[in-house]
Structures are given as C-alpha cells and as structure tokens.
Amino acid sequence: MKEKESVILSFDSLGIGYGSGTRRKILLPPLNASAVSGELVAIIGRNGIGKSTLLRTIIRLHTALGGQVLIQGENLLKISRIELARRIGYISTEIIRVSNMTVYELVALGRFPHTNWIGRIDSRGKEVIDDAIEKTGISNFKGRYIAELSDGERQRAMIARVLAQDAAIMVMDEPLAFLDLPGKYEIANLIRNLSKAGKTIIFSTHDLDIAVKIADRIWLMQKEGLTEGSPVKLIENGSFDAMFESRGSLTGPFSGSSASGYLKNFL
Secondary structure, eight states, rough: OOGGGGGEEEEEEOOOEEEEEEGGGEEESSSEEEETTTTTEEEETTSSSSSHHHHHHHHSSSSEOOOEEEEEEGGGGGHHHHHHHHHEEEESSSSOSSSOOOOHHHHHGGGGGSSSSTTOOOOOHHHHOOOOOOOOOOOOGTTTTTGOOHHHHHHHHHHHHHHHTOOOEEEEETTTTOOHHHHHHHHHHHHHHHHHTOOOOEEOOHHHHHHHHSSEEEEEEEETEEEEHHHHHHTTTTTTTTOOOOOOOOOSSSTTSSSHHHHHGGG
16 A cells, blocks of 8 residues: 555545435445555446446536545545546546547547647647557557447547546546457556556446456445455455345355355456
C-alpha cells in the first residue's frame, strides 16, 4: 500500500441512488472507500447493486444523496466542470455508434478540456493524441470509421480517447462487456499496463476472475454496503462468498466449495 498522502480519490459516508427530497431512493448504506495514485481498482457486485450509479456519482453525473467525494483532497462539488474533465476521464457502457467519425477524430475529442474557445488542438495536444493511439495499439486503424470497428477495436479507441484527455483518473463502466474472451484479456492487460504507467483506473466488471488477477484493490458492493481491500485480503477473509449464496444449492464452478476457495486458484 502506498502512503496516505498519495490518495487521489476517496468518498466518505457516500449515499448513492436517485431522486431528491421525499422521493429519494438510496440504494445502499453509506459507502466509504479510496484509491491511491497509480492504482487499479475493480468494482464487483451483482446486477442492480449500484456499480454504475457509484461510478456516475463520483464523476458528478449523478448527485450524491449524502456524504462527500474528494478528488485530490478537494470536494467534488467545488471543482468546476472543465477542471473536473482535466482530472477524470469516463467511459460508459453505452456503445458509440457514429457513421462519419474516424478513430483519430474520436480520440482527438479527448482533448476538449485542454483546447481554447474555438476548440483548436495545439502541437502538444497532437502529441498526446498520437501517444494515446500508440499506447492503446490502434495505430493501424486510426483512419477507419468507428462504425467499421469490432467491439474490441471500439473499446480500445474509447480508452485512447480518455487517455488523450490526459486525466490522472480514468473511470470505466464495464470496459470488458460485449467482448469475447480473448478481447476481454486484451483490454484487461491494456488497462493494467496503463495503471502501471501511473494512471489511477477504476472500473466495474462482472468478470470476477479477471478482476482478482489484475486489480490492486477491489471495491466489493453488496446489499450491506461496500467492502474494500486487496484481492488476497478479500479472498482470505471470505468476503466473496456472500456473493454466491442462494437459498438452494450452488451451481457452476463454486459447487461444493466456497467462492474464496475457488478464487485462490487464480492467485
């Protein structure tokens, strides 16, 4: 674990949900967690538990229903929109479907927080775009249209766009979704390498095996709240087991053993 001074994002007693006033629907008990600079954080939880809502709350697309989010020690609500875009990049689960935009043009959109009022990209910006394209391995199809890409190629292009944004924190909602198995591991290795290069990456996923393999820290979301820790810590204390409890017998790879026992094979 890195020193406390390197905490880049944290939230305290955070309430996530929808609505306001008497119409508020809070999804979970107050949440507490943090991420340090250069850390790869995976968010795990069942469908509908609030993973996407949490991500959208910490980037201010959803209003927090309690508590606070700190970005580099500053209250999220006190950061201007343009400044927030310079600190955090975001990839949603929505698939971008445009017919007349090239990969290069999509990646260049990531520079919007750094352009002037007419949207001009300077020489430094062009260097950052080229670097993002190279690091994500999309140089050989940067001139193709987005509509012509495979799911894996499109996901790489989206990651390159956020990388061009040059933000210290990258937030990704289900970046492994819609991909075949080789594609999942390609993207997983890509985000792991970006994290090793210094980016703080927070991503949600249903792929528990991959998360355990690559993440430095896991935010485990359950109806009781959020538990955070290294994959090893959460495996050793049995935190994952509750995810697979059911009224009847378990089926699948966890039958006859605990989830933690099964996951130890991946470390």
